[in-house]
Amino acid sequence: xxxxxxxxxxxxxxxxxxxxxxxxxxxxxxxxxxxxxxxxxxxxxxxxxxxxxxxxxxxxxxxxxxxxxxxxxxxxxxxxxxxxxxxxxxxxxxxxxxxxxxxxxxxxxxxxxxxxxxxxxxxxxxxxxxxxxxxxxxxxxxxxxxxxxxxxxxxxxxxxxxxxxxxxxxxxxxxxxxxxxxxxxxxxxxxxxxxxxxxxxxxxxxxxxxxxx
Amino acid sequence: xxxxxxxxxxxxxxxxxxxxxxxxxxxxxxxxxxxxxxxxxxxxxxxxxxxxxxxxxxxxxxxxxxxxxxxxxxxxxxxxxxxxxxxxxxxxxxxxxxxxxxxxxxxxxxxxxxxxxxxxxxxxxxxxxxxxxxxxxxxxxxxxxxxxxxxxxxxxxxxxxxxxxxxxxxxxxxxxxxxxxxxxxxxxxxxxxxxxxxxxxxxxxxxxxxxxx
Numbered sequence: 001x002x003x004x005x006x007x008x009x010x011x012x013x014x015x016x017x018x019x020x021x022x023x024x025x026x027x028x029x030x031x032x033x034x035x036x037x038x039x040x041x042x043x044x045x046x047x048x049x050x051x052x053x054x055x056x057x058x059x060x061x062x063x064x065x066x067x068x069x070x071x072x073x074x075x076x077x078x079x080x081x082x083x084x085x086x087x088x089x090x091x092x093x094x095x096x097x098x099x100x101x102x103x104x105x106x107x108x109x110x111x112x113x114x115x116x117x118x119x120x121x122x123x124x125x126x127x128x129x130x131x132x133x134x135x136x137x138x139x140x141x142x143x144x145x146x147x148x149x150x151x152x153x154x155x156x157x158x159x160x161x162x163x164x165x166x167x168x169x170x171x172x173x174x175x176x177x178x179x180x181x182x183x184x185x186x187x188x189x190x191x192x193x194x195x196x197x198x199x200x201x202x203x204x205x206x207x208x209x210x211x212x213x
Numbered sequence: 214x215x216x217x218x219x220x221x222x223x224x225x226x227x228x229x230x231x232x233x234x235x236x237x238x239x240x241x242x243x244x245x246x247x248x249x250x251x252x253x254x255x256x257x258x259x260x261x262x263x264x265x266x267x268x269x270x271x272x273x274x275x276x277x278x279x280x281x282x283x284x285x286x287x288x289x290x291x292x293x294x295x296x297x298x299x300x301x302x303x304x305x306x307x308x309x310x311x312x313x314x315x316x317x318x319x320x321x322x323x324x325x326x327x328x329x330x331x332x333x334x335x336x337x338x339x340x341x342x343x344x345x346x347x348x349x350x351x352x353x354x355x356x357x358x359x360x361x362x363x364x365x366x367x368x369x370x371x372x373x374x375x376x377x378x379x380x381x382x383x384x385x386x387x388x389x390x391x392x393x394x395x396x397x398x399x400x401x402x403x404x405x406x407x408x409x410x411x412x413x414x415x416x417x418x419x420x421x422x423x424x425x426x
Contacts, residue, residue, distance in 0.1 A: 053316075065305055072312035079304035091292035092278055099285035103266075107343075110323075130320075132363055137352045150345055 007032045008050065008058040014109070014183040015129075019057035019073045021175045024210035026081045030059075043131070054131045074172050086172045097166035100158070100173035104165070108151040108180035115144030115187060148184050152191045152198060155181075159197035170205075178205045219273040220245045221263065227322070227396040228342075232270035232286045234388045237423035239294045243272075256344070267344045287385050299385045310379035313371070313386035317378070321364040321393035328357030328400060361397050365404045365411060368394075372410035383418075391418045 007023065007030040009016045023030055035041050035056050042054045051058040051068040059067045059076070067073050078087045088094030117127045118141035127134040155177055158165055165173040181202055184190065191198045205211055220236065220243040222229045236243055248254050248269050255267045264271040264281040272280045272289070280286050291300045301307030330340045331354035340347040368390055371378055378386040394415055397403065404411045418424055 061305065063305070065309070067308050067312060069312050069315055071315035072308040075311040076304050076308035079307055091289050092274065092276070094292055095280050095285040095289035096278070098288040099280060099282050102282055102284035128360075132360075134356055134359075137350060137356070139350045140353065143347055143350070146347075147341075147345075 001029045001031070003031060004062040005030045006060040008035050008047075008056050008060070009033065010035050010037045010056050013037055013056065014112070014179050015055070015070065016057040017179050017182075018070045018175055019059070020213060021179070021210040022070075022074050022077060022086060022172060024213050025084070025086055025170070025175070025208075026077055028077065028081060048131070052131070055129050070176075078172075086170070086175075088166065088171065089169075093167060097171045097173050100165040101171075101176050103154065104151075104173060104176035104180055107147060107154065108177060109183070111144045111147035111151060112180055112183045112189075113144075114140045115148065115189075116141075116183075118144070119187075145187075145189060148180075148189050151180070152184075152195060155201075156191065156195040156198040159201045164201070170208075174201075174205060175210075178202065178211065214242045214244070216244060217275040218243045221248050221260075221269050221271040221273070222246065223248050223250045223269050226250055226269065227325070227392050228268070228283065229270040230392050230395075231283045231388055232272070233426060234392070234423040235283075235287055235290060235299060235385060237426050238297065238299055238383070238388070238421075239290055241290065241294060261344070265344070268342050283389075291385075299383075299388075301379065301384065302382075306380060310384045310386050313378040314384075314389050316367065317364075317386060317389035317393055320360060320367065321390060322396070324357045324360035324364060325393055325396045325402075326357075327353045328361065328402075329354075329396075331357070332400075358400075358402060361393075361402050364393070365397075365408060368414075369404065369408035369411040372414045377414070383421075387414075387418060388423075391415065391424065 007019070009020055009032050011034060035047055037056070041047055042056060048054055050060070051066055053068050055068060057070060057073055059073045061067065067076055074087065088097045117123050118136045118138060124136060125133050127136045162168070164170050165177055181191070191202070220232070222233055222245050224247060248260055250269070254260055255269060261267055263273065264279055266281050268281060270283060270286055272286045274280065280289055287300065301310045330336050331349045331351060337349060338346050340349045375381070377383050378390055394404070
């Protein structure tokens, strides 16, 4: 138990799930505070004082520094707890994992966020996370759905001849992409049956302890 | 000169500028091929065979691997040429730099790309980079401009009490944010005069050799 850290989580949201899976895969146990996104707790003064960007995940370090996104949390944890490596072992593997993680963010997570945040009535005026309010753009929700379909194709093509996105080992890129595929299920976007490599990869990851916490 | 690598660049575009600056800051000299984005060379069969994502920057490695985005190229170069460090020296610094680089991408570069790609007549039907074609969404261009203004505020607030975004040393986060600020100038989005910390930081970076190549 890392008693000198605090993890700010929300059990129902996709972005903090990425950090939560990373923490479990590292075998770490960090005191966790749930932030109630459904009641906009992230926009309140208390949480804003912790993370001015008003987003989870966040990780408070022993020196008081608050890391406020998945990029920083993953990098920090990989550095202080190198085993098992989730961000690669040699320069090329590290680069390939960084690239697939970025693809999963830009072509997957962002497309899904666009789909959800520009269509759900409960998110009117909240089309982006963070302290600023932006109106929904319905055309963006439609585009997002098309992009998610393309993202599934990218994943499946890669997984036909690689066990994991980064190569032969599970990595942070698999975490990000898996969370996106699960998130897509919220709006019934699911990989078509012909994408067998993607479906098998998803089934295998869903059985890891980190996917069930 | 790293004769066994090939850097695919486009001298006029913001994204490859990030990699180009990184290469120069590392003191590296890599054989470079210009890809003519204005004539859609990135969408042609020849370049598609190199980077199926049809984007620059890309970096071909001695083993034939092609790294196809800034995330992978920066990670690879930081690993093979650790000095000077551009991605941090200790776990906390590495994390903070990763976070500011991600902020510069999501709140800065993405907002600028939305502004440009959803408004320029020459980019009709090409609202996103990559092999897929998407129509422009004018509302997204408007939102992008507002977001860039907020991004400038974020940068200025950070730079009031830090010489660089990651702390006291120049890093990849400064490269990304600097390229965004310069990119914003294309559409006359410039930091207002009261943002003196941001303006001083920009002026200093503009004088580095890496900003002039």
